[in-house]
Amino acid sequence: MDLGTGACLVLTELKLRSGERLMAKITFIQPDGQAQTVEAEAGLTVMEAAKLNNVPGIEAECGGACACATCHVYVDELWREQTGKPSEMEEDMLDFAFDVRDESRLSCQIRVTADIDGLVVRVPAKQF
Amino acid sequence: MSPQDQAAPAALETIETDCVVIGAGPCGLFAVFELGLLDIKAHVVDILDRPGGQCAELYPEKPIYDVPALPIVTGQELTDRLMEQIKPFGPQFHYSERVDGLSRLEDGRFRLLTDAGTEFITKVVVIAAGGGSFMPKRPPLDGIENYEGTSVFYAVRKMEVMRGHDVVIVGGGDSALDWTLNLQPIANSLTLIHRRDDFRAAPHSVEKMRALVAEGKVRLMIGQVTKINGDGANLQSIAVKTAAGEETVPCTAMLPFFGLTMKLGPVAEWGLNLHENLIPVDTEKFETSAPGIFAIGDINWYPGKLKLILSGFHEAALMAQAAQRIVYPGKKVLFQYTTSSSSLQKKLGVK
Numbered sequence: 001m002d003l004g005t006g007a008c009l010v011l012t013e014l015k016l017r018s019g020e021r022l023m024a025k026i027t028f029i030q031p032d033g034q035a036q037t038v039e040a041e042a043g044l045t046v047m048e049a050a051k052l053n054n055v056p057g058i059e060a061e062c063g064g065a066c067a068c069a070t071c072h073v074y075v076d077e078l079w080r081e082q083t084g085k086p087s088e089m090e091e092d093m094l095d096f097a098f099d100v101r102d103e104s105r106l107s108c109q110i111r112v113t114a115d116i117d118g119l120v121v122r123v124p125a126k127q128f
Numbered sequence: 129m130s131p132q133d134q135a136a137p138a139a140l141e142t143i144e145t146d147c148v149v150i151g152a153g154p155c156g157l158f159a160v161f162e163l164g165l166l167d168i169k170a171h172v173v174d175i176l177d178r179p180g181g182q183c184a185e186l187y188p189e190k191p192i193y194d195v196p197a198l199p200i201v202t203g204q205e206l207t208d209r210l211m212e213q214i215k216p217f218g219p220q221f222h223y224s225e226r227v228d229g230l231s232r233l234e235d236g237r238f239r240l241l242t243d244a245g246t247e248f249i250t251k252v253v254v255i256a257a258g259g260g261s262f263m264p265k266r267p268p269l270d271g272i273e274n275y276e277g278t279s280v281f282y283a284v285r286k287m288e289v290m291r292g293h294d295v296v297i298v299g300g301g302d303s304a305l306d307w308t309l310n311l312q313p314i315a316n317s318l319t320l321i322h323r324r325d326d327f328r329a330a331p332h333s334v335e336k337m338r339a340l341v342a343e344g345k346v347r348l349m350i351g352q353v354t355k356i357n358g359d360g361a362n363l364q365s366i367a368v369k370t371a372a373g374e375e376t377v378p379c380t381a382m383l384p385f386f387g388l389t390m391k392l393g394p395v396a397e398w399g400l401n402l403h404e405n406l407i408p409v410d411t412e413k414f415e416t417s418a419p420g421i422f423a424i425g426d427i428n429w430y431p432g433k434l435k436l437i438l439s440g441f442h443e444a445a446l447m448a449q450a451a452q453r454i455v456y457p458g459k460k461v462l463f464q465y466t467t468s469s470s471s472l473q474k475k476l477g478v479k
């Protein structure tokens with residue numbers, strides 16, 4: 001199921017118009033070790049940054065509503081403080097993810113801010 | 129013999145009607161309204177045990193902001209309001225049934241068959257199947273599909289099947305907890321596995337579960353299943369990773385509860401043209417490649433399609449006009465407003 005086409009188009013436009021807006025770098029590491037660094041505008045979510053840049057392994061079936069758990073990522077040790085703890089709603093949704101660890105987050109619930117410039121997250125082997 | 133056991137399943141019950149709507153999501157529900165205004169009574173079938181589709185199943189408590197004239201409405205509220213709006217038309221709902229077969233009869237009508245053995249003979253079919261069939265999520269454990277139906281179950285139809293088994297239940301919601309409480313008395317052993325020591329399920333069932341754990345009748349493990357072991361058809365044990373390390377737990381029946389996901393399902397097998405798992409339709413009648421079969425809502429595709437509730441509502445209105453020409457051939461289609469037409473108001477029960 002893919003609900004996101006409309007929303008993604010809007011996001012692309014936002015990105016094009018962003019010009020001088022604050023951008024943060026986010027690195028996604030695949031299970032095979034391949035890394036991809038993308039630029040994300042502050043205010044987006046990490047999931048949106050992944051979708052806009054076609055990062056594999058982030059499915060985000062619900063379009064960021066914290067209702068599907070298919071945007072699961074592992075936050076790198078060094079970045080766990082800056083990204084914070086999951087809310088109760090996110091914890092409940094994480095129950096529906098697979099191979100959940102202490103460093104698990106739903107990437108649609110992590111906001112891009114200046115604080116997380118340089119963020120490193122790992123994409124799980126499977127999103128369910 | 130259950131219907132699934134036969135090559136050409138026999139119907140247990142046959143219903144002749146004008147229109148069958150497949151899917152009780154918001155678009156299927158609103159289709160009932162538009163069809164009703166045109167004197168077409170509908171039967172509505174859904175796999176879920178209640179109406180609302182994605183709105184009720186995936187985001188009942190989340191707000192929707194783009195339904196015209198409702199600045200904010202939750203998924204469940206929208207569903208409730210639609211149910212109220214279509215009440216005057218007395219739709220007949222067939223919940224917990226999946227439409228598996230759809231074929232055309234020689235007289236031009238259609239035959240639908242559900243997995244519960246209900247057969248419909250109908251003049252018009254409206255496919256409002258959204259993102260497809262809601263199906264339980266399958267944990268990505270190697271080889272799990274080989275055990276489904278023999279040792280791995282996503283629902284319990286007959287409790288007796290579980291008697292004497294080493295049952296493992298995975299999850300922390302109501303299904304996981306309810307089955308823990310129900311199956312514990314008849315299972316040989318019962319292990320509940322959840323990733324954290326915190327449960328979404330109703331507090332009173334959590335309390336009961338904890339009491340059983342204290343009495344030593346249920347084993348609670350905080351961890352995750354990493355591997356399943358068996359002979360290819362029957363499970364023997366599973367590997368569980370906990371904070372203390374990895375442990376092998378005897379298991380001859382496993383019930384994983386990781387929620388539902390949508391898969392296209394039987395819709396793909398009805399011989400309709402498909403475009404990336406969606407059903408192409410025209411934008412005048414929202415009819416599929418098979419005349420008399422319409423598709424509205426998230427399941428359809430046409431240039432410019434937006435998967436929005438409001439688009440599905442519009443599609444339902446135009447579809448109903450075309451359906452009327454099939455159900456009542458030769459009848460003059462009169463355009464009317466609900467505000468001013470006394471005949472429409474009579475149908476709505478407001479006059």
Ligand SMILES: Cc1cc2nc3c(=O)[nH]c(=O)nc-3n(C[C@H](O)[C@H](O)[C@H](O)COP(=O)(O)OP(=O)(O)OC[C@H]3O[C@@H](n4cnc5c(N)ncnc54)[C@H](O)[C@@H]3O)c2cc1C
Pocket residue numbers: 003061062063065067150151152153154155156157173174175176180181182183186187191192193194195225226227228256257258259260261262393394395424425426427435436437438440
């Ligand atoms: C988290 C989230 C947030 C959303 N937010 C918005 C929003 O703000 N605004 C908006 O406009 N839209 C939103 N949407 C999208 C909106 O929910 C969908 O567009 C809408 O639900 C589509 O309605 P539908 O009736 O076409 O299908 P669905 O709601 O998908 O319902 C289809 C039903 O058909 C049933 N079905 C399928 N196949 C069969 C079969 N073979 N037999 C029997 N039953 C079958 C399914 O079980 C299901 O219940 C959101 C979606 C999600 C997931």
Ligand code: FES
Pocket residue numbers: 047059060061062063064065066067068069070071093106107108109
């Ligand atoms: S995109 Fe669905 S939970 Fe994050």
